[in-house]
Amino acid sequence: MKSPTIREIARIAECSLSTVSKAINGRADISESTRRRILKIVGDNNYTPSALGKGLKNQRTENIGVIFSKEDRPLSLNPFYSRILEGIEAELAINKYNLVLCLTVDKKTNNYPKMIRERNVDGVILISVQKEAFVNQLMDDRIPLVLVDPNSNYHNATQVVIDNEDGAFQATQYLILKGHKKIAFISPHLDRDSFRLRYAGFNKAMTHYHLSIDENYVQIEGLEHGYDQVRRLLQLKERPTAMFIANDLNVMYAYQAIRDLHLKIPEDISIVGFDDIAWSKIASPQLTTMRVYKEEMGSIAVRNLLNIISNDKASAITTILPVKLIERNSVKDLNE
Amino acid sequence: MKSPTIREIARIAECSLSTVSKAINGRADISESTRRRILKIVGDNNYTPSALGKGLKNQRTENIGVIFSKEDRPLSLNPFYSRILEGIEAELAINKYNLVLCLTVDKKTNNYPKMIRERNVDGVILISVQKEAFVNQLMDDRIPLVLVDPNSNYHNATQVVIDNEDGAFQATQYLILKGHKKIAFISPHLDRDSFRLRYAGFNKAMTHYHLSIDENYVQIEGLEHGYDQVRRLLQLKERPTAMFIANDLNVMYAYQAIRDLHLKIPEDISIVGFDDIAWSKIASPQLTTMRVYKEEMGSIAVRNLLNIISNDKASAITTILPVKLIERNSVKDLNE
DNA sequence: ACTTATGAGTAAAACGTTTTACCTAATAAA
């Protein structure tokens, strides 16, 4: 793009570079009349200060890096993350920052991605699971940082997390209050805080209501996507009447397994999920699940990060977002 | 991040700035021994040239902008786009470019997003539908540009498109060869080239096989998501035996409508979709659909864009990607 | 021995900003 430089604007306005700069940046020591005169010229020639020039001088790029976990295809495989990303983008746009997206952190070396090495971002948002060494190195290097839905609790980093335990409690409780006693718990694994806490919430609710947990009903390991586990579960002689599945993505596979067995939801088996992704309300039947405010996770992360950047001595805070039960059609009421 | 500057490296190496720069950039007029000596020092102090300094001097940011259409939530609502984005990101990473993501172009004013105004990107990739005025302005301003799956054919812009017409032909043909004669066509609208061409391909196949098209079977307008239309279609006295739905996203709603009517796929109604998003093979039953090579769309767009950027006089080319039928379980063979 | 190449390195300019320190003229205070 052919764009004038501040020098040309100054020439046209017959004044110095500094005067133009002051007019643009709203500095006080300039008369209102010349400011208007210059701003007019700026507009007419549609001049915008170059990011590079500004950045070099101010030591601020006005770029924020967003780094996803090492998993492949985080966005297209799980809309959960897309939604967070959209939230981040919207909030950054409001604050006039650019979003630099990085999906592929070098897996073997813990090398920083280019945008960080070359100092092309003022700070970064890390989404989901990350190598600990990577996070620690960033913190050592004093790179402004916010973690979103991290794998585990990073002592003295600013983070945005979900109230996983409470959500799981609510979900389980809901099933219990609908008269279910034989309740299964399914989670892809327990390698991450979010799933560990969802498991904890499940346990809590079960003991709180004095229900025993059949260990055959707990599937928490080595799930590819859960298809096989759900299938096996439903072929038990005494199968559960309900499942709490810690992740709507896994529910998609569960639906498939259930249909393949010619069973019906919720008549034969009730399900409560977790996340409330776009699919959940299009599914047949529509899924009762715990809504996570994904967009808010993104915008809060941004606000906290910008705060850290501008206010050098901001202390680390952890934001815990509540979660909400969305009642749809995947649970049968056994009390009726 | 505290990083040394080239000046400090030069001081440590006891040489001039230019020598360090030459060592780093592989210039010839420097002895192999000093190059190694300097590179060692560079490594020890893990120095990386700043993007800002480099950019300002080279007039290259090594950033590429990716701009999505004006629709809301393009990523979380349709994984089709997420997949393209992942393709773009991967290819940019290979070529050592950063991806600057913009989901929210100012709707009223056709204003450029910040990254363009401030010349913070070397070129842009535009995804899906865009305001014509916006695209034309970019072209007038000589901003290197590639369009991916655009709304209509932009004369002399470089674009990456799908062979929509052939894909639709194949899809329809497949249904016909499976013995279907009463085939419906469903598309969210006909405002975009991709859907117009899919409609054309449908028509072509039908006439090619001398089948008549019941106009009640063609639903191409004002679809929210297609739920209502599908429902109406299936309540016709003489309902179609198959539907070609121009978009897997709409198929999701069709599945819902069909289930709500207590009909079975494919026993009561067969479906072929288009796009092959992640959901399509998890759906119950798994969806037969036209696979679009979304990731390739992204990587090709990047390669073409980088070519335009480096080779100032590259001429506009249109890449048409073929499409492939993926046979799954949503179509009944009436010949059996 | 004298010019001419060549190899290896350096100084300085340039990229586009913002800001600091300074200047000048006019106004206000004494």
Next chain:
DNA sequence: TTTATTAGGTAAAACGTTTTACTCATAAGT
């Protein structure tokens, strides 16, 4: 009238690079 203050503006430095043009040895050609 003289001096201090202020408003309005300017010149120059700085941010971190790369590149151009130059210098200075040393080696090679005549």
